[in-house]
Amino acid sequence: MQKRQRRLQHPGAKAVQGDQSGDRRQAIVGGETHACSAMSAQPLSVFISYSHRDEALKQELEDHLTPLRRQGKILPWHDRDLEAGAEWNKEILNAFDAANIILLLISPRFMSSDFCYGKEMQRAMARHRNGDVKVIPIILTPTDWKGAPFAVLKVLPKDGKPVIEWSSHDAAFLDVVKDIRRAVETLAGSPPPQADGWGTPPPQAAPPQVASAQTPSLDSDPERFAKRGQLFKDLASLPGPQFNQLMFMIKPPPGHVPPDSAPQANRVTALLEWADSQLGPGLAQVESLLTQIVGSPRSL
Template sequence: MDDEILEQLRERYASGNLIVFAGAGVSAGAGMPSWKQLAEKLRDRARKAGASPAAVDEIEQCIASNQLIHAISAAKLALGPQEFNRTVDRELDDTGRDVPETALAIAALKPKLKAVLTTNIDRLLERAFQGEWRVVDRPTGDLAQDSRYIFKLHGTLRAWDTWVFSRDQYDSAMFHAPLLQDAFNALYRTHTILFVGFGLADDNIDQTLGRVRALSGGQPPTHFALLPKPVPTFRRRLLEESGIRLLVYENQAGDHAEVAQVLRDLAQGAAPPRAAAPAAPAAPAAPAVSSGAARGTNATGATGATHAAGAQPANAAARPVRVFFSYAAPDEDLLGRLEAHLSPLRREGLIAPWHSGKIGAGEDLERAIRDNLEAADLVLLMVSASFLASEQGDAQVTRAMERRASGQVTVVPVLLRPCDWETSRFAELQVVPRDRKPVTKWDDKDEALLQVVRDIRAVVTKLRAAPR
């Protein structure tokens, strides 16, 4: 298991911004049927109920090709809605079953866990949390701001009208339930999600990742997934393109015991045991951290940085502030001059600067930018007409402002050249130089950059003093 990715996950949990997304594998620990097993039980029930051989064969073919949503949809058609619902209720009833270790380990995260999402309709998670967290099966518009809840995206046992199993129900949830989509989109964009209990070929996670890729605009936020070995090359790429960092475990005993252990170690703040080999390539950036930028933090540090949950890794104050430069290619000369002025902060160990010009030959450009933007404590927007016209710059501004809104990063616009920035989405922020005079309009550009660096030093000092 990759230690660097584990460290990123620990820091996201410590920030209070982590959400666990629990799949069918969590309930499987209690002996509940997997999606494939549920489809097989529905097929068998359809056969016993007198469904035509063609209908049963269609269900069987869908199961064989792992098209489980289609298989369940075909079973619903063969059985009829009432018998389908009764069969699903009976098969997914957890009454009398022990709460599995993974569900209990998720509940052990509740001191700093933001929320739980699940596609399971059983009540094992509610039982693991002992009723302390409220259950949501119909989303409201404020879920992204709320906390301490279990959001059941596919509904809950007995409440048939909340279920999402068949193709028509998926389509309704995907395209005709704006509150559900808005809630998921807001959670995805502003929080870190840890996928637990999803298989490598899982229609549920595929549906979710389709939404993720559509929302990301090529730069998805960083999320995490615990998956058993082996992870095929194409599957790994699909997940990583969706912004998901993989924590791959051995599963030698076949019982996925490592998952519960990782979660319990996360709750206790301990380092999970190392596996024999890393599961994924090391990220080009240092581990991500939720360094809560204070509401309205400005470039002079007038309001300090605060941590979302008050937790602080032991080495947080000692490590440099990760600085991400968002810039346009025509401004590389000014970027270089600003970097030179910032070199004393770098040598003092106060900052670790990064920009896309540092990406080496053969590296994945989009992934490197995404990972470093997600890892940043401080984002410097190098503002010019070229920057405002850049689609990549716009995407970076969007993500930086989203992270700032959720208290994860400080954003400082640096005015390089005259442009119409006052109507931009970052116009509310204090810019540098503080008199709003672009660097290129100063008679002495080095004097302008010196003023910028002094303000950046003040921000860095505040960030290092605050819990991150």
């Protein structure tokens, strides 16, 4: 895999131009401390997950987030053009797990990205279910997102109308930022999430059976993280009857996996969370049962 030099841009510093290939990540997790030294409230951290091919729309959103930054509600720090590797994994996971709010910029490019959809979005939804982060999907362009795990959340802009279909992008992003501002103000009085990999759920926010099955941190185990992402792809593409057969064989305890009426992607995410937790049988057992049903999972 081609490697690129990692470039970090501090607010106010001139961006360095470089290779534009690959997906980009942006974490709003700190910076410009001098501008907010007089602010009494602690700024919240925001993580933006997006495809690099939506860079222009992402930049427009950033422009609309500027008032929140200048008011000391959020403090930006940019981490751009990172490629796979140990340092990259640690940088991204640390920024991700420090976030109070995660913005998912949804487009066909996002949905087709193994990293954006298969890793960041799945991890975001896991932290959301644990109750330690606010996840906000933002529909940039017309996209078939129904049935995706984040479809259970409120999507922006209003009524899920894609940004580019509004009378102007500014009008759409203004609608988006109004909701983000409300989320920031609501969370401002809450303690920050624990940055322990998947986060520790507040007792009042999660069902007892889920709260006792915390997922071990994946920060130091990128191989297991990748395996979990591959299993999600294999299981999500599995025909319904075969997935139900696997569920019958593995028998997760009641309450850990949504019922048959729920979207299969949601059920897969919950199944893998439970299986990879201290109460579950482990990812290897899921993969073994999947192989028994369909042969090599990679052939799906």
